Amino acid sequence: MKHTLAVLVHNHPGVLTRVAGLFSRRGYNIESLTVGVTENPEFSRMTIVVDGDDQVIEQVTKQLNKLIDVIKISDITNEEAVERELILVKVRANPEVRGEIMQIVEIFRARIVDIGRRSLIIEATGDENKIKAIESSLRPFGIMELVRTGKIAMVRGTKDKG
Amino acid sequence: MKMTGAQILIECLKREGVEVIFGYPGGAVLTIYDELYRADIKHVLTRHEQGAAHAADGYARVTGRPGVCITTSGPGATNAVTGIATAYMDSVPLIVITGQVAVGFLGRDSFQEADITGITLPITKHNYLVKRVEDLSRVVKEAFYIATTGRPGPVVIDLPKDVTNQECEFNYPETVNLRGYRVLKSVNALQVTQAARAIMAAERPVIYAGGGVVISGAHQELWELAERRQIPVTTTLMGLGAFPTAHPLSLGMLGMHGTRYANYAVSDCDCLIAIGARFDDRVTGRIEDFAPKAQVIHIDVDPAEIGKNVSAHIPIVGDVKQVLTELLRRLDTCAGETPWVRQIKEWKETYPLTYERSGELIKPQYVVEQICEVTNGEAIITTEVGQNQMWAAQYYKFKQPRTMVTSGGLGTMGFGFPAAIGAQIGCPEAVVFDIAGDGSFQMNSQELATAVEYKLPVKVAILNNQYLGMVRQWQEFFYGGRYSYSDISCAPDFVKLAEAYGAVGLRATRPDEVRPVLEQAMAVKDRPVIIDFVVDRTENVCPMVPPGGSLTNMMGG
Numbered sequence: 001m002k003h004t005l006a007v008l009v010h011n012h013p014g015v016l017t018r019v020a021g022l023f024s025r026r027g028y029n030i031e032s033l034t035v036g037v038t039e040n041p042e043f044s045r046m047t048i049v050v051d052g053d054d055q056v057i058e059q060v061t062k063q064l065n066k067l068i069d070v071i072k073i074s075d076i077t078n079e080e081a082v083e084r085e086l087i088l089v090k091v092r093a094n095p096e097v098r099g100e101i102m103q104i105v106e107i108f109r110a111r112i113v114d115i116g117r118r119s120l121i122i123e124a125t126g127d128e129n130k131i132k133a134i135e136s137s138l139r140p141f142g143i144m145e146l147v148r149t150g151k152i153a154m155v156r157g158t159k160d161k162g
Numbered sequence: 163m164k165m166t167g168a169q170i171l172i173e174c175l176k177r178e179g180v181e182v183i184f185g186y187p188g189g190a191v192l193t194i195y196d197e198l199y200r201a202d203i204k205h206v207l208t209r210h211e212q213g214a215a216h217a218a219d220g221y222a223r224v225t226g227r228p229g230v231c232i233t234t235s236g237p238g239a240t241n242a243v244t245g246i247a248t249a250y251m252d253s254v255p256l257i258v259i260t261g262q263v264a265v266g267f268l269g270r271d272s273f274q275e276a277d278i279t280g281i282t283l284p285i286t287k288h289n290y291l292v293k294r295v296e297d298l299s300r301v302v303k304e305a306f307y308i309a310t311t312g313r314p315g316p317v318v319i320d321l322p323k324d325v326t327n328q329e330c331e332f333n334y335p336e337t338v339n340l341r342g343y344r345v346l347k348s349v350n351a352l353q354v355t356q357a358a359r360a361i362m363a364a365e366r367p368v369i370y371a372g373g374g375v376v377i378s379g380a381h382q383e384l385w386e387l388a389e390r391r392q393i394p395v396t397t398t399l400m401g402l403g404a405f406p407t408a409h410p411l412s413l414g415m416l417g418m419h420g421t422r423y424a425n426y427a428v429s430d431c432d433c434l435i436a437i438g439a440r441f442d443d444r445v446t447g448r449i450e451d452f453a454p455k456a457q458v459i460h461i462d463v464d465p466a467e468i469g470k471n472v473s474a475h476i477p478i479v480g481d482v483k484q485v486l487t488e489l490l491r492r493l494d495t496c497a498g499e500t501p502w503v504r505q506i507k508e509w510k511e512t513y514p515l516t517y518e519r520s521g522e523l524i525k526p527q528y529v530v531e532q533i534c535e536v537t538n539g540e541a542i543i544t545t546e547v548g549q550n551q552m553w554a555a556q557y558y559k560f561k562q563p564r565t566m567v568t569s570g571g572l573g574t575m576g577f578g579f580p581a582a583i584g585a586q587i588g589c590p591e592a593v594v595f596d597i598a599g600d601g602s603f604q605m606n607s608q609e610l611a612t613a614v615e616y617k618l619p620v621k622v623a624i625l626n627n628q629y630l631g632m633v634r635q636w637q638e639f640f641y642g643g644r645y646s647y648s649d650i651s652c653a654p655d656f657v658k659l660a661e662a663y664g665a666v667g668l669r670a671t672r673p674d675e676v677r678p679v680l681e682q683a684m685a686v687k688d689r690p691v692i693i694d695f696v697v698d699r700t701e702n703v704c705p706m707v708p709p710g711g712s713l714t715n716m717m718g719g
Contacts, residue, residue: 010342017280021284022284055473058469059469059470066464067342068288
């Protein structure tokens with residue numbers, strides 16, 4: 001089963017290597033890993049999607065916790081969370097199909113961010129399902145290039161008591 | 163006061179109470195060595211950086227204090243990698259200071275540049291590349307704290323040459339502030355109570371004690387637990403010394419080359435109390451068959467060890483000494499000898515460790531037994547890796563913790579001799595014996611020069627069978643006797659080799675010569691002694707659990 005881990009780390013050089021290296025040498029399978037600095041520039045937040053059973057996830061968490069630069073790990077798989085991915089798709093778009101593509105873009109509330117003579121670049125954000133859907137809708141026109149970020153996620157609301 | 167990076171480093175080491183550094187100079191650490199020249203810290207010059215790392219490791223294992231070594235950049239640092247990995251696998255507190263090319267030369271494939279923080283990432287508890295002299299004192303403080311607390315381990319500090327030249331105001335931090343690293347202070351009382359209940363209810367309990375008992379200094383608590391509840395104790399290779407081998411409740415070592423009675427006891431027990439041990443594959447054999455009837459209590463300072471290989475019914479995370487102290491408060495005394503202890507005694511009588519005592523050839527086990535006798539079981543034993551290591555584990559009767567110094571996790575050939583040098587420096591009064599194989603000894607025999615230079619009376623007992631013995635044994639058992647490249651009979655004359663370095667060289671070729679040469683060796687107090695024991699070439703380590711087999715299915719012995 002896929003688990004989503006939110007990992008708060010020190011924003012030090014080499015932290016990504018430490019985390020990614022831990023996964024590879026222990027044989028854990030990373031589905032996706034995104035990282036970026038947080039509201040406090042001292043820290044970065046990683047969103048890691050990892051595939052494995054409960055025992056694997058427990059080991060991943062425990063081993064990650066041993067890294068000095070890892071401050072906190074939350075398994076947010078079963079939390080109410082907002083999840084997003086970003087996709088950029090360069091799609092073949094001769095004048096006769098442009099209208100159709102623009103309709104699809106409209107339906108998915110995506111955006112056209114570049115227009116070429118025979119191509120369009122479309123930007124979309126959304127959860128995994130939406131990203132998959134837009135990709136498959138555009139595929140018949142001919143995808144020339146595609147780039148996706150991994151997933152980022154944030155738990156909804158606040159956990160503060162009172 | 164303004165100080166250079168090199169001065170800061172030396173000052174920090176002094177404040178951490180470092181008395182001895184093992185190392186080897188080179189271009190990138192010349193500024194540090196220039197400072198060392200006048201510092202009142204002893205420096206031991208080894209003849210190879212691997213030797214320096216193992217010596218610092220041996221020093222740490224016998225003293226319980228962190229070992230420190232220095233290497234230069236590039237090849238100096240990479241030569242230490244085996245030593246770092248060895249310390250990592252056995253949870254040894256080690257501070258490795260590596261020189262690095264100047265900051266401006268980093269990443270340009272400069273002369274003698276190697277990305278040592280990258281290289282040692284998977285084999286250190288943590289590592290640092292110090293790019294600013296202002297960070298140095300904090301880094302050293304953190305490094306010692308990380309290396310010595312919780313589950314100990316090696317920490318590398320990579321120090322670019324220009325950082326050692328630059329100046330800044332020296333401030334040594336009083337405290338360490340690491341948000342991502344917390345040492346557990348308390349123990350979960352509920353889990354300890356659960357464990358106590360399980361132990362009281364058990365009819366056939368067994369303690370499986372590992373290196374964590376030694377590291378934590380919990381041998382007395384272990385003894386108390388065993389005696390109070392009449393629980394037989396088996397130890398891992400790393401746990402040897404945590405419980406006296408001669409104690410009636412001792413089962414010796416378990417696992418691949420463990421005793422039959424230890425493996426039978428573990429396979430039949432209804433409660434397994436794993437203390438500071440990590441269920442290594444050499445211990446468990448086929449994991450599905452390991453302690454199949456037991457409720458498992460697992461005590462370890464490292465939460466990641468719990469459930470890694472074997473799932474525990476009652477996990478307790480915490481320092482072993484602290485947990486055992488808490489546990490003992492909840493346990494009353496078990497009256498008299500239990501049927502289980504009687505059963506163990508019976509197994510011990512029926513299946514003792516034994517070997518065929520032939521008249522003509524020296525049996526390696528006999529050499530180990532005789533070393534144990536002449537040293538009264540009170541020596542510090544270091545070992546190389548392979549058959550010599552297993553015979554030392556089986557036939558030396560350890561009495562005290564920190565007297566068995568061996569590369570358990572990584573299985574590093576060439577470890578024992580430099581580790582013996584470090585051990586002898588850490589414990590100058592102790593008798594230090596390296597039980598060696600001819601193959602392993604040749605991996606770091608250059609350290610003879612170090613031992614001679616520092617007048618260290620380290621004794622090396624080479625169990626010389628002119629084979630890579632354990633390789634040969636596996637080839638005999640599992641490869642149809644095809645001894646592919648395990649014959650190393652083309653070897654130096656070890657007596658002459660010793661003499662060439664200025665050490666004492668002795669040889670025994672017949673059983674009746676063993677004791678006299680050992681006594682001769684014991685009398686030497688001012689230099690190393692190499693004893694070449696020409697032993698039975700074909701002797702095997704028994705019993706043996708075939709790799710991946712179940713503990714009850716042992717060959718030989």
